[in-house]
Amino acid sequence: MGRVYNFSAGPAVLPEEVLRQAAAEMLDYNGTGMSVMEMSHRSAPFASIIETAEADLRELMAIPDNYQVLFLQGGATQQFAAIPMNLMQNKKADYIVSGSWSKKAFKEAQLYGEARCVASSEDENFSYVPDLSGLTFDADADYVYICQNETIYGTRYPSLPDTGDIPLVTDVSSMFLSEPMDVSRFGLIYGGVQKNIGPAGVTIVIVRDDLVREDVLPFTPSIMRYTTQVKAKSLSNTPPAYGIYICGLVFKWLKEMGGLAVMAERNREKAAILYDYLDQSELFRGTARKEDRSLMNVPFVTGSAELDALFVAEAKSHGIESIKGHRSVGGMRASIYNAMPKAGVEALVAFMAEFEKNNG
Ligand SMILES: Cc1ncc(COP(=O)(O)O)c(C=O)c1O
Incomplete structure (x- = not known):
């Protein structure tokens, strides 16, 4: 694998x-x-x-x-x-x-x-x-x-x-x-x-x-x-x-990679891909207040515990791992640290879009 x-x-x-x-x-x-x-x-x-x-x-x-x-x-x-x-x-x-x-x-x-x-x-x-x-x-x-x-x-x-x-x-x-x-x-x-x-x-x-x-x-x-x-x-x-x-x-x-200013730029770009998707989605929503959103940890929910569980289970077959949220927030959490490539965030968003189409 x-x-x-x-x-x-x-x-x-x-x-x-x-x-x-x-x-x-x-x-x-x-x-x-x-x-x-x-x-x-x-x-x-x-x-x-x-x-x-x-x-x-x-x-x-x-x-x-x-x-x-x-x-x-x-x-x-x-x-x-x-x-x-x-x-x-x-x-x-x-x-x-x-x-x-x-x-x-x-x-x-x-x-x-x-x-x-x-x-x-x-x-x-x-x-x-x-x-x-x-x-x-x-x-x-x-x-x-x-x-x-x-x-x-x-x-x-x-x-x-x-x-x-x-x-x-x-x-x-x-x-x-x-x-x-x-x-x-x-x-x-x-x-x-x-x-x-x-x-x-x-x-x-x-x-x-x-x-x-x-x-x-x-x-x-x-x-x-x-x-x-x-x-x-x-x-x-x-x-x-x-x-x-x-x-x-x-x-x-x-x-x-060019140091921390370059990492910050990359991290902002990766986070924006995910938050932009969340903000227009009719199924998923981010749980943190917009002004205070982390660039590293992105919790989100569907509002239905069953759909959240289904998302986590199906994500696995798309090569997306450890996306289950912490029990105190529920739903999902994507941690997108320095070493997560932009392609990983894009793959996650593509899967979210597919999931929304099938379950929205
Ligand atoms: C912000 C923050 N502080 C502290 C801790 C606790 O760290 P450790 O498990 O290394 O003691 C964690 C996570 O594990 C954390 O995310």
């Missing part, structure tokens, strides 16, 4: 060129006679892999010198705890809750200090991003927290909150490297890589120097202290070495 169009929300599609290169290097990485999987993380070849990966990521995102880049384990979920543990010097933080992931992060932060929900869109099943105008933050807050792209509900922030001098923390798991971002607007940017960058097991944290602090909450495990990992250059313990290698290959791929 050939490759399918994989619309999974994560772990998700990776560039075929990267997978082919990894396959070619599987038994003998760069003349070392071994796989990266078999290699000491203290070896010279691995040092070169992680250093090159960091340099390429810095170049892609134009990360200023006063930010540290960490390649960690524990998933984005571990950062839900690590962020308050490391940053809550005043034990106060303001959270904007725009979906399940920011809600989980907010609940976790409440374990460690006075986390406050300053705005929420739960009243309409997180189908929109809360209005930020007129929002005020606690002047003593250690940080303001957002999840910039909510994977489940398919929303993204159309603009960022103005937090003044309060550091803004963002979870970019499901939009990492999908478009350029101004790193200097944030105190901390983080995400799991298993959606847009690499295999599950690597979490990237980009943190401003002044937030890498010794005065963390006293019970913070050493492995979860940013100081520990910054001093050790992410090698405090065995890192997710093979995953970091794949991330490095994806960074090279992104550079060859």
Whole structure:
């Protein structure tokens, strides 16, 4: 069987060129006679892999010198705890809750200090991003927290909150490297890589120097202290070495594609193909508010649970995989990350049109 169009929300599609290169290097990485999987993380070849990966990521995102880049384990979920543990010097933080992931992060932060929900869109099943105008933050807050792209509900922030001098923390798991971002607007940017960058097991944290602090909450495990990992250059313990290698290959791929501005253009074009179809369809409709639509995750429904199930089942025979929606929205969800080719979105829309003709 050939490759399918994989619309999974994560772990998700990776560039075929990267997978082919990894396959070619599987038994003998760069003349070392071994796989990266078999290699000491203290070896010279691995040092070169992680250093090159960091340099390429810095170049892609134009990360200023006063930010540290960490390649960690524990998933984005571990950062839900690590962020308050490391940053809550005043034990106060303001959270904007725009979906399940920011809600989980907010609940976790409440374990460690006075986390406050300053705005929420739960009243309409997180189908929109809360209005930020007129929002005020606690002047003593250690940080303001957002999840910039909510994977489940398919929303993204159309603009960022103005937090003044309060550091803004963002979870970019499901939009990492999908478009350029101004790193200097944030105190901390983080995400799991298993959606847009690499295999599950690597979490990237980009943190401003002044937030890498010794005065963390006293019970913070050493492995979860940013100081520990910054001093050790992410090698405090065995890192997710093979995953970091794949991330490095994806960074090279992104550079060859022309960088993040080119990816953003491609992503806008792909998303428009799907949204334009949804907007004129009489059977399907997108569930997120138009102004807040994600370019990465596109949930949609027919309005009938039976038709949704039939769509998901029939999609398979058209080479369309993992299109079933998350249970909290229902229906379908197409995740169209960087590595999803335009032809995949076109194939999906062609199948939707055929399905609509037969079932509309
Ligand atoms: C936006 C967002 N944040 C956090 C998570 C949790 O990530 P992990 O499973 O790596 O802990 C996910 C998805 O899995 C996500 O989509």
